[in-house]
Amino acid sequence: MLERIREGSQGPVAKVILILVIFSFALAGVGSYINSGSEPNAAEVNGLEIKRSRLERAFETERARMESQYGDMFSQLASDPNYMNSFRQGVLQRLISEQLILDFAQRQGIRVSDQEIKKAIFDIPAFQVDGKFNNDRYLQVLTRNTMTPAQFRESMRQDLTRSAVIAGLAESDFVLSNEAELLQSLQLQTRNLDYVEVPVAKFESQVELSEEEINSYYENHITQYETNDSLDLAYIELKLEDVADDIEVEDSEIESLYQSTSQNYTNPEQRRASHILIDLTDGEESAKAEAEDLLAQIKSGADFAELAKEHSDDTFSGENGGDLNYFGRGAMDPAFEEATFALQEVGEVSDVVKSDFGYHIIKLTNIQAEQVRPLDEVKDEIKAQLQRDKARDIFIEKQQQLADVAFEKPDTLADAAEATGLTVQNTGLQDTNSQQFPFDQNQVVQAAMSNDVLEQGYNSNLIELSSEHSVVVRVNEYQPARTRPLEEVREDVVAALTAEKANSLAEEWVAQQADKWSQGEDINAALAELSLTLESADEVARFGSDLAQPIAAKAFEMARPQADKQSASWTQVDNQTLALIKVNAVNTPENVTVDETTKQRLQSVLSEYNYRGLVASLRNNADIKVYQTSAESAE
Structure with a gap:
C-alpha cells in the first residue's frame, strides 16, 4: 500500500494538485500579509480616518481614569454592557470633535513647531526625575503605554494644536465691565426665605395598595428582582511576593550584587x-x-x-x-x-x-x-531584588506541586495546601459579578463555571493570573441565576410601591400648598396637621449656604416676590424629602466691586460656549461616517 501511495505521488495528477495547493497557500499568505497592514477605521471625518486602534487606546485611557477616580462605583457601572457601549460611543464622539478641530486648524494654517513640542514634552512631570527631564523615564513610560516616540510626538502636536485653537477663541473673547458687574452682583445676591421640609413618610399611611397594583409593579420592575449566578469558592492562592517575604538575604550578598551591577545605580x-x-x-x-x-x-x-x-x-x-x-x-x-x-x-x-x-x-x-548611588541608599532595593530572584525557583516549584496535588487529589484542596504549606481560603456565597478577589478575575470565574469544576466537583487546573500569581479553586456551593418570585420579594415590592405612591401624594400636597402660599393664604394649619413647622432663613447666599443644596438652588431659581403675588414653590430634596419654599425678599448688593477672578470666570464660560458652538458648527457642515464594530452599533 505504501508503495502504491509513493508511486501515485509522483504522477502528473498529484503534481497538479500539489501546485494548486501551494498556489492557494501562497495567495492566502499574501492576502493575510496585505490584510494585516490595513487597519479598520472607527470613523471618518471629512475623509480623515480615526483608526480603531486610536479609539481603543482612548477608550482604555478614559476607562483607567474613571476607575482611578471613582473606584468600585465605576466598576459596577462597567459590568453593564449597555453602559460600556454608551461609554465607548462617548469616547468616539470626543475623538470626532477633536478631529474636527484639527481639520479646522489645518485649514486655518494653525501650526505647532517642533521646538514647542519638545518643550512641552520636557515639562511633563511623568518624564522627569528630581524635577528634570529624563530620557530613560520618557522611553519607559511610552513603552508601558505601547507608544513610540514618533506616535507620542504626533499626539502632542495634535493636543497643542487644539489648545492653540482654544487659546485663539479665548483671546478673541472679551468681557464688558457692566457684564462683569452684573455677574458679580448676581453671585453676591442673597435671599430671605420661609421653608419647611416635608418627609414623604408622612403620607405613607394614606397609601392603599391592591393586589393588582402589587402584581403590576412587580411585572414592570421584574429585572430588579433577577439575581446573577452565585458561588462559594474554596481556593489556594500562591504569590511570588509572599514567597519572597520569607527569604533571608545576607549583607554580603547585597554588597556583592551591588559591586557587580554598579552600572545600574549610576546616574550618567x-x-x-x-x-x-x-x-x-x-x-x-x-x-x-x-x-x-x-x-x-x-x-x-x-x-x-x-x-x-x-x-x-x-x-x-x-x-x-x-x-x-x-x-x-x-x-x-x-x-x-x-x-x-x-x-x-x-x-x-x-x-x-x-x-x-x-x-x-x-x-x-x-x-x-556621573554619580554612583551609595550602597546605603539602594540596599533595600537590592535586598528585594535578591529575595525575588531566590523566590522565583521556590515559587515555580510550589506552583508545580500545587498543580500536581490538586489534580491528583481532585476532591479536596486540603492535600494541596498541606503539600505546599499554603492555606485554603473560602469566599462565602457571592455574586459572580463581585469585585472581590477572586471573583474580579475572569479566568477564575470561567474555571469555576466549567463542567469539571462546577458539575463534576473537581478542583480546577492551576490558574495563572500572572507570571507571579496563581490560584486553584473548587466550588463549595452554587446558586444559579434566577428571577425571584413575588412571594419571596413581596415585602420589597410593597415597600417600593408604597414609597412611590407616597411620593406622588406628597408632591400633590406640596404643590397645593405652594399655590395657596403664592395667593397669600396662610398654610400653617395644613402644616400643623402633619406636625410640620415653618422655618425662616435670612441672607441666604447663592453658594455656601447652610441650607440643603436643593432648597438653596430652588430659591435662586424663583421669581422676585411682587406686591400682588408671593413667590412660592416646592422642590425634591432627596428620595425621602420634599420642601416648600417662599422667597420673602431678594437682597442685591450696591456698589459692587468687580474682582479679576469674576472677569476670568466669565471669560472662561464665554470661551467654553464659543468652543462648543464652533464644534457644533463644524459637525453640522462635516461629512462624518461612524462604522459598526463588535462593541458598537452603527450610526
Whole structure:
C-alpha cells in the first residue's frame, strides 16, 4: 500500500494538485500579509480616518481614569454592557470633535513647531526625575503605554494644536465691565426665605395598595428582582511576593550584587547649557550669517544671555537667557548633543552648530558628573531584588506541586495546601459579578463555571493570573441565576410601591400648598396637621449656604416676590424629602466691586460656549461616517 501511495505521488495528477495547493497557500499568505497592514477605521471625518486602534487606546485611557477616580462605583457601572457601549460611543464622539478641530486648524494654517513640542514634552512631570527631564523615564513610560516616540510626538502636536485653537477663541473673547458687574452682583445676591421640609413618610399611611397594583409593579420592575449566578469558592492562592517575604538575604550578598551591577545605580553625566537658536524661516544662508554674526559679538565680549533674550528664536529658553537646564545623552538633537558634550570647560562657547531646528550657538554653563548611588541608599532595593530572584525557583516549584496535588487529589484542596504549606481560603456565597478577589478575575470565574469544576466537583487546573500569581479553586456551593418570585420579594415590592405612591401624594400636597402660599393664604394649619413647622432663613447666599443644596438652588431659581403675588414653590430634596419654599425678599448688593477672578470666570464660560458652538458648527457642515464594530452599533 505504501508503495502504491509513493508511486501515485509522483504522477502528473498529484503534481497538479500539489501546485494548486501551494498556489492557494501562497495567495492566502499574501492576502493575510496585505490584510494585516490595513487597519479598520472607527470613523471618518471629512475623509480623515480615526483608526480603531486610536479609539481603543482612548477608550482604555478614559476607562483607567474613571476607575482611578471613582473606584468600585465605576466598576459596577462597567459590568453593564449597555453602559460600556454608551461609554465607548462617548469616547468616539470626543475623538470626532477633536478631529474636527484639527481639520479646522489645518485649514486655518494653525501650526505647532517642533521646538514647542519638545518643550512641552520636557515639562511633563511623568518624564522627569528630581524635577528634570529624563530620557530613560520618557522611553519607559511610552513603552508601558505601547507608544513610540514618533506616535507620542504626533499626539502632542495634535493636543497643542487644539489648545492653540482654544487659546485663539479665548483671546478673541472679551468681557464688558457692566457684564462683569452684573455677574458679580448676581453671585453676591442673597435671599430671605420661609421653608419647611416635608418627609414623604408622612403620607405613607394614606397609601392603599391592591393586589393588582402589587402584581403590576412587580411585572414592570421584574429585572430588579433577577439575581446573577452565585458561588462559594474554596481556593489556594500562591504569590511570588509572599514567597519572597520569607527569604533571608545576607549583607554580603547585597554588597556583592551591588559591586557587580554598579552600572545600574549610576546616574550618567548631565550637562547644563544655554543656546541661541536662529531658525530657518528666512532661509539657511541668512540664518547661518546671523548666527555667525552673533558668535562674533560673543567672542568680542557681548553678554550671551542678553543676546539670547533679544535674538533667539527659541523664545521659551530665550526668556531665561537661553538656559536649557540639565540634560543627558539622548535627549537632544544629535548634532546639538555632540557639540555640547564636546565642550570641555564651563563657560566655553561652541562654534555655530547646525541641527534640524536651525543654527545654534551653545554655551556650557555647568557639568554634573556621573554619580554612583551609595550602597546605603539602594540596599533595600537590592535586598528585594535578591529575595525575588531566590523566590522565583521556590515559587515555580510550589506552583508545580500545587498543580500536581490538586489534580491528583481532585476532591479536596486540603492535600494541596498541606503539600505546599499554603492555606485554603473560602469566599462565602457571592455574586459572580463581585469585585472581590477572586471573583474580579475572569479566568477564575470561567474555571469555576466549567463542567469539571462546577458539575463534576473537581478542583480546577492551576490558574495563572500572572507570571507571579496563581490560584486553584473548587466550588463549595452554587446558586444559579434566577428571577425571584413575588412571594419571596413581596415585602420589597410593597415597600417600593408604597414609597412611590407616597411620593406622588406628597408632591400633590406640596404643590397645593405652594399655590395657596403664592395667593397669600396662610398654610400653617395644613402644616400643623402633619406636625410640620415653618422655618425662616435670612441672607441666604447663592453658594455656601447652610441650607440643603436643593432648597438653596430652588430659591435662586424663583421669581422676585411682587406686591400682588408671593413667590412660592416646592422642590425634591432627596428620595425621602420634599420642601416648600417662599422667597420673602431678594437682597442685591450696591456698589459692587468687580474682582479679576469674576472677569476670568466669565471669560472662561464665554470661551467654553464659543468652543462648543464652533464644534457644533463644524459637525453640522462635516461629512462624518461612524462604522459598526463588535462593541458598537452603527450610526
